[in-house]
Amino acid sequence: MRGAVDQMAAMGPARSADRAAAQIELKGASKTFHVRGQAIRALDPVDLSVAAEEFVALVGPSGCGKSTVLNMTAGLLTPSEGQVLYGGSPVHDLNRQVGYMTQKDTLLPWRRTSDNIRVALELACRATPKAEADERVARMTELVGLKGFEHHYPNELSGGMRKRTLLARTLIYEPETLLMDEPFGALDAQLKLVMLEQLQALVQQRRMTVLFVTHDLGEAIALADKVVVFSARPGRIRAIRKIDLPRPRDVYTIRFTPEFSRYHEELWDVLKDEVSKGTDI
């Protein structure tokens, strides 16, 4: 069964087309960490390509190297073997074409919500006139549902609100590629759906490429063009599945369609073995 899924993905007709315009490409990229003299293999050599304007979701058990893939794409980590290409050339140093929403809260504690969201627009590399910046900050604040909390400091916000501030800060400067590491983990189910819809709309409108890490298989299927299932550590790709659901997708009701259920069943079949193998979920 698992083999069948792998095969289906490999034989998919769109695959070769993707490769031609690959925005992100991992070629046999692996990562081994050395912690106190002990080598820990986080990621076995992985081949993965993400086309421009493609939305790819990575799912898998904890500690399977999904975040490592994002860190290597952002240039925060260098692969131990193999290569990571961005826009056709190897990533070295920081990759400033990407906006990276990490799991860790990296809001500036001395700035209020709206000033945290604004920070990217203040930088010389994308100097924005104040009036325009104000307007964009206001729009983004409303989009992530933080209206009324503009003047709060991060320590006065709930965990979910901080996540949304972080999301707004990443989205506001409309980077070419979004790297997102479990961006909606801390949100309640309803708000999560609202955010999924907003993210989908924005990504389509701005034609962004997205690499999205999540624990939630349903979220992955609802959003992605392609779902990649990782094995337990050391991470390997167990399956790549194209999701052929028409866009725009209605994130509220798509879960109840038969197509969705089919994808879910199929991918869950692969994932569940890995989840039970993962010791630290």
Added chain:
Amino acid sequence: MSEVLASSQKPADALAAGAPLPAKHLLEGRATLARVVIVGAILAAWQFVPVSRGIKFWLSGPWEIVTTLVGWVVDGSLWSHLAATLGVMIVGYGIGCSVGIGLGLLLGFLPRLHRVLLPFITAFYALPKIALAPLFIILLGIGMGSKVALVAITVFFLLLNATIDGIKDVDRDLVQSLRLMGANSTELLSKVLLPSAKPWIFTGARIAVRYAFTATLLAELIAANQGIGFLIEFYSGNFDSTGTYAAVLVLVIFSVSLTEILSRIERRAASRNA
């Protein structure tokens, strides 16, 4: 026996009857009154308890001291000494702070250079700076220069270390996330490093005021031709106990005002940060 019982029962009765506890300002007022009484008693004893003339020479008396102090105020000789002390303190503090913060930022930015210089910094930091005073006097004379140098070097090391510690304490992930957004070095400094290190630098600067005060005074005691420290040294050198006490009194007033101003600034800063 019965009397003791009666008196010990009295407050309990009062409480049982629901007598209100004294208000806070009333308690504070009583404490002030008690302080005045204590000081008054000591001063009175100092002034009026008869002692031999020989002892009087060393002890002086409150009245004589206050008269001397008023005399200095009236003839204006006090102000030039106060100004000298304040001047040395402010100039030395200013130089020490700015150079300390500047160099601290530089070393915070260049950790490799910091590692090379660390043993020297530690050695100088550990050294009681007052030991350098004679050296500064040889180099810069007994005027303002040597005293400013001593204050500046004391303050410098405090601010240098506070700034370096502050930069070290900056969350690397914040720096990285801003670099990913495309921030250059100047922007990293102004948007992450400085705001993050600010509380450390402020704390260092606050502590340094007290050190600057002590350093100024010690420098004046060692060698000077004006200043409050010089007054103390001068009168005690002339076996004039009244003058010495008067100068110490000036010092007490000076340091109490300084402490009061500082704690007001600190309270304001704390309420702004909260």
